Amino acid sequence: MNFQSFNPPRRILMGPGPSDISPEVLAALSRPVVGHLDPLFVSMMDEVKALLQYAFQTKNEFTIALSAPGSAGMEACFVNLVEAGDKVIVCRNGVFGDRMIQNVIRSGGEAIIVDSPWGRAVEVDKVEQALIANPDAKCLAFVHAETSTGAVSDAKVLCALAQQHDCLSIVDAVTSLGGIELKVDDWGIDAIYSGSQKCLSCVPGLSPLSFSEKAVNVIKNRKSTVQSWFLDQSLVMSYWSGAGKRSYHHTAPVNSLYGLHESLVQLQNEGIENRIARHKEQHEMLAKGLAKLGIEFIVPEEERLPQLNAIYIPEGVDDAKVRNYLLNKYNLEIGAGLGDLAGKAWRIGLMGYAARSENVALCLAALEDALNQ
Amino acid sequence: MNFQSFNPPRRILMGPGPSDISPEVLAALSRPVVGHLDPLFVSMMDEVKALLQYAFQTKNEFTIALSAPGSAGMEACFVNLVEAGDKVIVCRNGVFGDRMIQNVIRSGGEAIIVDSPWGRAVEVDKVEQALIANPDAKCLAFVHAETSTGAVSDAKVLCALAQQHDCLSIVDAVTSLGGIELKVDDWGIDAIYSGSQKCLSCVPGLSPLSFSEKAVNVIKNRKSTVQSWFLDQSLVMSYWSGAGKRSYHHTAPVNSLYGLHESLVQLQNEGIENRIARHKEQHEMLAKGLAKLGIEFIVPEEERLPQLNAIYIPEGVDDAKVRNYLLNKYNLEIGAGLGDLAGKAWRIGLMGYAARSENVALCLAALEDALNQ
Numbered sequence: 001m002n003f004q005s006f007n008p009p010r011r012i013l014m015g016p017g018p019s020d021i022s023p024e025v026l027a028a029l030s031r032p033v034v035g036h037l038d039p040l041f042v043s044m045m046d047e048v049k050a051l052l053q054y055a056f057q058t059k060n061e062f063t064i065a066l067s068a069p070g071s072a073g074m075e076a077c078f079v080n081l082v083e084a085g086d087k088v089i090v091c092r093n094g095v096f097g098d099r100m101i102q103n104v105i106r107s108g109g110e111a112i113i114v115d116s117p118w119g120r121a122v123e124v125d126k127v128e129q130a131l132i133a134n135p136d137a138k139c140l141a142f143v144h145a146e147t148s149t150g151a152v153s154d155a156k157v158l159c160a161l162a163q164q165h166d167c168l169s170i171v172d173a174v175t176s177l178g179g180i181e182l183k184v185d186d187w188g189i190d191a192i193y194s195g196s197q198k199c200l201s202c203v204p205g206l207s208p209l210s211f212s213e214k215a216v217n218v219i220k221n222r223k224s225t226v227q228s229w230f231l232d233q234s235l236v237m238s239y240w241s242g243a244g245k246r247s248y249h250h251t252a253p254v255n256s257l258y259g260l261h262e263s264l265v266q267l268q269n270e271g272i273e274n275r276i277a278r279h280k281e282q283h284e285m286l287a288k289g290l291a292k293l294g295i296e297f298i299v300p301e302e303e304r305l306p307q308l309n310a311i312y313i314p315e316g317v318d319d320a321k322v323r324n325y326l327l328n329k330y331n332l333e334i335g336a337g338l339g340d341l342a343g344k345a346w347r348i349g350l351m352g353y354a355a356r357s358e359n360v361a362l363c364l365a366a367l368e369d370a371l372n373q
Numbered sequence: 374m375n376f377q378s379f380n381p382p383r384r385i386l387m388g389p390g391p392s393d394i395s396p397e398v399l400a401a402l403s404r405p406v407v408g409h410l411d412p413l414f415v416s417m418m419d420e421v422k423a424l425l426q427y428a429f430q431t432k433n434e435f436t437i438a439l440s441a442p443g444s445a446g447m448e449a450c451f452v453n454l455v456e457a458g459d460k461v462i463v464c465r466n467g468v469f470g471d472r473m474i475q476n477v478i479r480s481g482g483e484a485i486i487v488d489s490p491w492g493r494a495v496e497v498d499k500v501e502q503a504l505i506a507n508p509d510a511k512c513l514a515f516v517h518a519e520t521s522t523g524a525v526s527d528a529k530v531l532c533a534l535a536q537q538h539d540c541l542s543i544v545d546a547v548t549s550l551g552g553i554e555l556k557v558d559d560w561g562i563d564a565i566y567s568g569s570q571k572c573l574s575c576v577p578g579l580s581p582l583s584f585s586e587k588a589v590n591v592i593k594n595r596k597s598t599v600q601s602w603f604l605d606q607s608l609v610m611s612y613w614s615g616a617g618k619r620s621y622h623h624t625a626p627v628n629s630l631y632g633l634h635e636s637l638v639q640l641q642n643e644g645i646e647n648r649i650a651r652h653k654e655q656h657e658m659l660a661k662g663l664a665k666l667g668i669e670f671i672v673p674e675e676e677r678l679p680q681l682n683a684i685y686i687p688e689g690v691d692d693a694k695v696r697n698y699l700l701n702k703y704n705l706e707i708g709a710g711l712g713d714l715a716g717k718a719w720r721i722g723l724m725g726y727a728a729r730s731e732n733v734a735l736c737l738a739a740l741e742d743a744l745n746q
Contacts, residue, residue, distance in 0.1 A: 001423060001427060001641065002641070003420050003634075003637075003641060004638065005397070006401070006634050006635070007404065008407045008411075008414070009405070010405045011405065011407050011408065011411065013407075013408060015408055018408065018409065020406070024378070026403040026404075027403055029402040029628055030399040030400055030401075030403040031379070031380065031399075032383045032384065033386065033394050034381045035384065035391065036391065037709075038384065038706065039700075041381070044379045044381075047379070067441060067578060068440060068445060068603065069603075069623045069624055069626065071603050072445075075602055075603045103602055106599075106600050106601065106602055195624065203626065203628040203629070204409065204626050204627055205627075225478075225479060226479075227479050227480075227600050227601075228452075228479065228600075228601055228604075229444070229447075229448055229472070230441065230444050230448045230604075231601075248711070250445075251391060251577040252577065252578075253576065253578030253626075254391060254576060255576040255578075255629075255632075256576070258379060258381075259628075261376075261378075262379070265376050265377065327412075333407075333411065336410075
């Protein structure tokens with residue numbers, strides 16, 4: 001056994017995440033490690049909290065970055081808010097809605113499933129019917145931006161429905177945060193999780209998380225102990241409770257948090273509205289070019305995510321062959337289809353730092369070249 | 374709100390972890406991000422697996438780095454191996470044995486607690502009595518190197534006892550891996566977890582994990598579904614199953630894994646035996662200096678961890694004042710006491726890259742200065 005240092009090439013990441021990362025965020029990762037209880041680090045965590053509040057557009061006191069990927073963020077929401085026997089209405093229109101169902105079941109809850117077609121938004125009428133048919137439901141859970149299909153759902157309307165029916169809303173914002181409009185307080189979202197590696201353009205491994213006061217009270221008044229020690233947010237709350245009052249839970253991923261801090265400073269400097277506009281602009285440039293190549297979108301225009309473009313693989317074209325060609329010739333990564341769309345779709349991400357004209361132009365040129373081969 | 378980039382000072386980390394990190398590992402963190410399904414990244418994960426097998430001294434096929442901190446690694450062991458009603462004998466001689474008990478209970482198991490004094494090794498006789506009294510126990514769990522007290526327990530003897538009594542052994546090696554002798558296969562350890570930020574000298578946030586074939590079979594033959602989706606190792610197994618056969622579970626923390634890979638290459642290049650000898654040597658230098666200062670160890674010599682030196686705070690000395698003095702004047706971090714030892718002890722870590730003569734000399738000089746103030 002004699003392994004050498006790993007020196008990855010510079011890829012252009014236009015898949016479903018991780019996304020391209022700015023040089024500044026990459027540089028932040030290799031700053032000197034400090035102790036996770038160092039007063040300077042604790043202050044930085046306070047800043048991360050304030051910056052995440054800005055990103056989520058919330059004043060929620062409980063706004064943190066979970067020390068694990070987005071799928072752990074999803075589990076943190078369900079495992080803390082759902083107790084044995086609780087009914088949860090889950091909207092499924094892709095892979096991640098399905099994963100929510102697994103989480104409800106493993107948390108001991110009962111999942112009431114509302115299916116909408118893959119590649120389409122969650123159907124609001126069906127959700128309303130389910131809420132009426134299940135007046136005892138505790139939560140309504142849905143994915144804001146389905147990473148597996150590229151469809152956006154109407155989070156504002158769905159959360160308003162949840163409130164009307166006295167349900168907590170649980171929202172997957174893994175791909176939406178920083179990419180499209182998302183207003184946690186205005187829309188009355190109760191529990192929301194995201195990932196660091198999508199439109200925030202940080203490295204993968206952290207999950208931004210925010211709970212409303214109502215959600216926090218539900219956790220504080222649970223009858224049973226949360227089944228997970230690591231994800232028990234009543235413990236994590238004290239860990240993120242701010243300078244001076246911080247109690248030990250686990251060792252924070254110090255350097256990844258440097259990266260997240262830097263990526264959030266960049267978001268603050270750009271301004272959320274500008275970032276959202278940039279995603280839309282780059283998406284329009286991409287869509288125009290794809291139309292010229294005769295490539296069709298899976299999602300109808302009004303339900304499309306600008307930051308994740310799911311397109312049909314043209315007839316007779318070899319999926320893997322094209323993706324490998326792009327990767328090997330151009331160092332360009334685009335995403336394969338997932339779940340029901342495996343082998344049928346590509347997913348082109350324009351997330352965060354990746355949403356740039358040079359990337360769009362390269363992607364279109366490279367794709368044209370690949371299809372001509 | 375107008376936050377700036379965070380520029381931490383260069384600290385010398387001689388607490389209980391995170392430990393000092395080599396410039397090479399820090400540099401590895403900021404290499405370009407690649408996709409988590411990129412063939413080059415999948416090959417790197419295969420190398421991480423082989424390097425972890427070397428670190429653990431095992432041929433276990435199931436040897437991975439969990440995408441979350443050591444406390445999630447602990448939970449992964451219990452939540453996968455323990456089902457409702459299972460009896461688990463847990464040895465408690467510090468904070469982390471106590472955390473194991475919480476994990477057993479939250480996994481639905483019954484914890485049989487064997488208490489040994491804080492600051493001492495787990496008492497083998499008591500464990501044997503518990504094994505005899507509980508012939509139906511499924512697992513024996515203990516902490517190899519108690520980070521809260523600095524005591525090492527006889528993992529070899531305890532695992533042999535577990536085997537004699539047909540129990541699976543679950544071993545916490547968070548602070549031991551890479552610091553003292555640890556032979557997973559020779560000692561017959563069934564499930565073991567560690568942390569990236571201790572004697573491996575990588576950034577915090579990852580948990581090396583290894584399960585014996587016997588443990589893997591127990592997981593495969595569970596009657597119930599694992600309560601955690603994120604920590605369900607039957608799903609994670611396919612994720613780490615090696616090039617070509619890899620199936621999607623979550624997005625790996627790409628850059629943290631670059632760091633772990635680099636730190637394991639450094640372990641390979643130094644050689645485990647040499648690293649263990651280095652820890653011992655530096656510990657002896659530190660112990661000699663502490664004796665001159667009249668400072669006493671908490672743990673008797675034969676049960677002392679070289680990499681984590683728990684010492685009594687001299688009478689009349691202000692705990693926090695001294696630690697702040699060291700941090701502010703010398704950029705030197707030493708650890709506070711934890712649990713029963715809070716306010717009574719300091720913990721001086723000599724872990725991985727931190728176990729160097731220059732650190733020991735600085736620590737002794739700075740401590741002498743602080744005590745004279």
